[in-house]
Amino acid sequence: xxxxxxAFKNFTPAKGYLGSDWVGFKHFNKFFNSYHFWTLxxxxxxxxxxxxxxxxxxxxxxxxxxxxxxxxxxxxxxxxVTYAPYFISMVVMVGMMFVFFLPTTGIVNVVIRSLxxxxxxxxxxxxxxxxxxxxxxxxxxxxxxxxxxxATLASVSPELHEASIVDGANKxxxxxxxxxxxxxxxxxIILILNAGRIMNVGFExxxxxQTASNLSRSEVISTYVYKVGIMGVQYSYAAxxxxxxxxxxxxxxxxxxxxxxxxxxxxxx
Amino acid sequence: xxxxKGGNVMSLRTGKGKEDTFFDIIVAIIAIIALIVxxxxxxxxxxxxxxxxxxxxxxxxxxxxKGINFVGYKYIFEEQKIWLGYRNTIFYTVVGTLFGVxxxxxxxxxxxxxxxxxxxxxxxxxxxTMFFNGGLIPTYMVVSSLNxxxxxxxxxxxxxxxxYNIIITRTFFQSTLxxxxxxAAFIDGCGNLRFFISIAIPLSKAIVAVISLFYAVGHxxxxxxxLIYITKKELHPxxxxxxxxxxxxxxxxTNMDSSEMESLIERERIAQxxxxxxxxxxxxxxxxxxxxxxxxxxxxxxxxxxxx
Numbered sequence: 001x002x003x004x005x006x007a008f009k010n011f012t013p014a015k016g017y018l019g020s021d022w023v024g025f026k027h028f029n030k031f032f033n034s035y036h037f038w039t040l041x042x043x044x045x046x047x048x049x050x051x052x053x054x055x056x057x058x059x060x061x062x063x064x065x066x067x068x069x070x071x072x073x074x075x076x077x078x079x080x081v082t083y084a085p086y087f088i089s090m091v092v093m094v095g096m097m098f099v100f101f102l103p104t105t106g107i108v109n110v111v112i113r114s115l116x117x118x119x120x121x122x123x124x125x126x127x128x129x130x131x132x133x134x135x136x137x138x139x140x141x142x143x144x145x146x147x148x149x150x151a152t153l154a155s156v157s158p159e160l161h162e163a164s165i166v167d168g169a170n171k172x173x174x175x176x177x178x179x180x181x182x183x184x185x186x187x188x189i190i191l192i193l194n195a196g197r198i199m200n201v202g203f204e205x206x207x208x209x210q211t212a213s214n215l216s217r218s219e220v221i222s223t224y225v226y227k228v229g230i231m232g233v234q235y236s237y238a239a240x241x242x243x244x245x246x247x248x249x250x251x252x253x254x255x256x257x258x259x260x261x262x263x264x265x266x267x268x269x
Numbered sequence: 270x271x272x273x274k275g276g277n278v279m280s281l282r283t284g285k286g287k288e289d290t291f292f293d294i295i296v297a298i299i300a301i302i303a304l305i306v307x308x309x310x311x312x313x314x315x316x317x318x319x320x321x322x323x324x325x326x327x328x329x330x331x332x333x334x335k336g337i338n339f340v341g342y343k344y345i346f347e348e349q350k351i352w353l354g355y356r357n358t359i360f361y362t363v364v365g366t367l368f369g370v371x372x373x374x375x376x377x378x379x380x381x382x383x384x385x386x387x388x389x390x391x392x393x394x395x396x397x398t399m400f401f402n403g404g405l406i407p408t409y410m411v412v413s414s415l416n417x418x419x420x421x422x423x424x425x426x427x428x429x430x431x432x433y434n435i436i437i438t439r440t441f442f443q444s445t446l447x448x449x450x451x452x453a454a455f456i457d458g459c460g461n462l463r464f465f466i467s468i469a470i471p472l473s474k475a476i477v478a479v480i481s482l483f484y485a486v487g488h489x490x491x492x493x494x495x496l497i498y499i500t501k502k503e504l505h506p507x508x509x510x511x512x513x514x515x516x517x518x519x520x521x522x523t524n525m526d527s528s529e530m531e532s533l534i535e536r537e538r539i540a541q542x543x544x545x546x547x548x549x550x551x552x553x554x555x556x557x558x559x560x561x562x563x564x565x566x567x568x569x570x571x572x573x574x575x576x577x
Contacts, residue, residue, distance in 0.1 A: 077304065081308050084307070084311070089489070089491075089508055091515065098516055099545065105326060105541050110327070139307065143307065170288050170289055235409075242403075242407075243404060
């Protein structure tokens, strides 16, 4: 983190960290005034908020379903299979999306064409980018994220359920009045953690999914930092953008944590 | 878990089982849908990789492979680049995991000891790095000033120790190694090192398995550090080579004798078959290991969640 100072300097490798001149907030101002700024910020926030909201309920739903699956075998198999995609590497994951969704040879479009509809360019069309990103993420990580909820559900006291059965509650009522309230604290903590990463749209996946034609939606702050800094060798400018990103992230984490401490009486600290 | 039992109790006592039977059916259907939605894409890759590429392109391969054909695999096995990547990845994974596990166990042990001076401060600093860091560029500057660019060491050291793993290791040590046990051992003349090696580690095989697995999968699947810090092709891990093949659409077929390949379309078809095959070949180790090790992964998440 010592290297962070270059965000406030005109860094040139010849002069080193200490020798480079201080320029204050010059790089930050340059970024805020550049015409990329609003597009990048919008792309980053839309993508991550969309992902945050849509991906939140699925693991809870899956955990409840698995918890109430009547056949033990079915439960075990579904658990094993739904955890598995989490271990597929991002490269292979995006590679799979490419082989499935390419306009020419992708199997999905082969099927779409055979149904007499028009080819959809899932990977090139900027409008499709966010949906592809978010829903492939749900496919990949819902199972894994559900583990923690399954564990929480297993620790709900059986007496609560027995008492409610005696009182004539059906399973739906038991989910609503017993299970949901007991996983709520866990859900809140997970939501805070995810909110703290709101500006950290996963570089790894976004970068791989970028195509020349979807850049208008898929260029986010982290990929821009990579392009400006590593490819373009504008170290100080890129470091300033990265720092801006991290400060926002950290502040969001602090704010969300504070709110949840007040409202739900539970938080990270 | 309790639902089967609960259902019985209810139908016995109240005879109001009808809506719960309905509920069970709905739940089972949803579980089966989740199962199919997750499994089918993976299954499709497998059958497509061993089918005739033309049949795949025509959409004939839906449930079963058609015209069993290993043309994709033929090219893959002849391709040096993939095996070089494989070798590199195995090296990075084995060495990186050993390094990461060693450091994590040592750090976890030290932090589990209540008599460590400054324990809370160290913990706080480490947790802080989970949420805040210098960012890509400052990290890059540090790596390059240490002359680690294009050095395989960077893939082994950088990001090789995860704070999350240290926390779960610490939690595990705290719950399996009571203070009294250590005191007793120390009275018998056992030192820290001996206690760590002969008592702490043998009692903690489960946590060693969990963190080794997390690290190994992490190394096997990572491409980011290699993308940034390794520009030499011969040091590239498998994932970067996969990226070229699968995503940037580099074709293995183009190097082949062009008289063999009749047309561009034929090439395109074989390129597609190669992609399916490459996905299988690269993911195979994880797929084989996964069912055997699944319980450890789950255990890891559980231990992590206790801490909250």
